[in-house]
Amino acid sequence: MVMQEFAMLAAAHWLALVSPGPDFLLLLRSALRHGRRNGIGASLGIACANGVYIALALAGFSLLQRSPAALTVMKLLAAAYLAYIGWSFMQAGRAAPPVMAGEGAGMERGGFLRGFVAGFLSGGLNPKNGLFYLGLFTLMVGAGTGMHIKLWYGLWMFTAVFVWDAGLVLAVSNARVAGWIARYFARAEWLAGVILLLGGTMLAMTVVLAV
Template sequence: MFSSEFLLLASAHLLALASPGPDFLLLVRGALRHGRGYGLAASAGIAAANGLYIALAIAGFSLLQHSPALLVAMQWLASLYLAWLGWMFMRASLEPAPWPGSAGRQAAAAWRGVGAGFLSALLNPKNGLFYFGLFTLMVEAHTGLPRKLFYGVWMFGAVLAWDAGLVCLMAQPRVAALLDRALPMVERVAGLLLMVAAAALAVTRSA
């Protein structure tokens, strides 16, 4: 039987996963532009960064909570990274979209996908604060380490499964054929949203 604590924790985590953010935009664009292999690699990178934050939360401390200077630095890095990623998306939208099933989808190396996904999730300070908040507010102080580890493994698996499932959906021939026609627009919109998010984060830090 799942405890009410686990159900509450898992529900909050799944709701957060369903909320589109930079990781979502990166996966959709990556799957459409470079194919399923690249998208799955990016999913692994995102899950790895989330796993790092989950491990820190389980350990009972948050580097971001206890180091304001580190939090500010990460927010500035995140702003610069999102702006750069948005610019790359905008520039890529000027390139022709690959034909469905073409080799052009596989041009990007898998390690690039892992790196892009890892940086996207790692440089988002909200991820660290979110996991620390989950374990602080929803997990009882007397909950043992084995149960906490189970929670962590569950959330890591949920992130990986959700993102990989999204990539596999994007890679379905019918879905890919439909979205390929809209790829330049998808990249322009995604790039614009990322640059707006970068500007908003920078303005928040400057205020």
């Protein structure tokens, strides 16, 4: 019974994990613009932000769900952050493309901590993460499942997020893969920035109109 429950939970989590979103765009940019250390830091930051929401879901409560005011504030913060990173992507996309040869000398190097903060903000300021994990545990985990099993589920999901994101960073920062991306990266980065900026603006407008 536990293995069946775990399989369903893992499959749903995996489908959500591999779906491209703001975190994916941030990881791609971190690896190609600032190097592997920055990208791995962003991966850990995203995993830790997910870990916070997993812990809240395991505790059996959700501040976001119980407090409409907190949810509104979180959405506005998320909208502002999406718009900010979108603008940053657009500005960087107009510049010369980065050196795409692993850890090239011309790369704008960024530290591990800088990447971690960016990743944590990206994952933490997304209220959908909190609602996703709460829904996942509510719908797919039985009431009789022990806390030690639930903790195992949470640890597995935290690890899966980090391993997937770090693997993505290592893959795209590989010299061969990075060289192939180099021809399209600047345009793709600018387009991703436009999408994120519009997404942040639309989210803010939706929240303001709903108040």
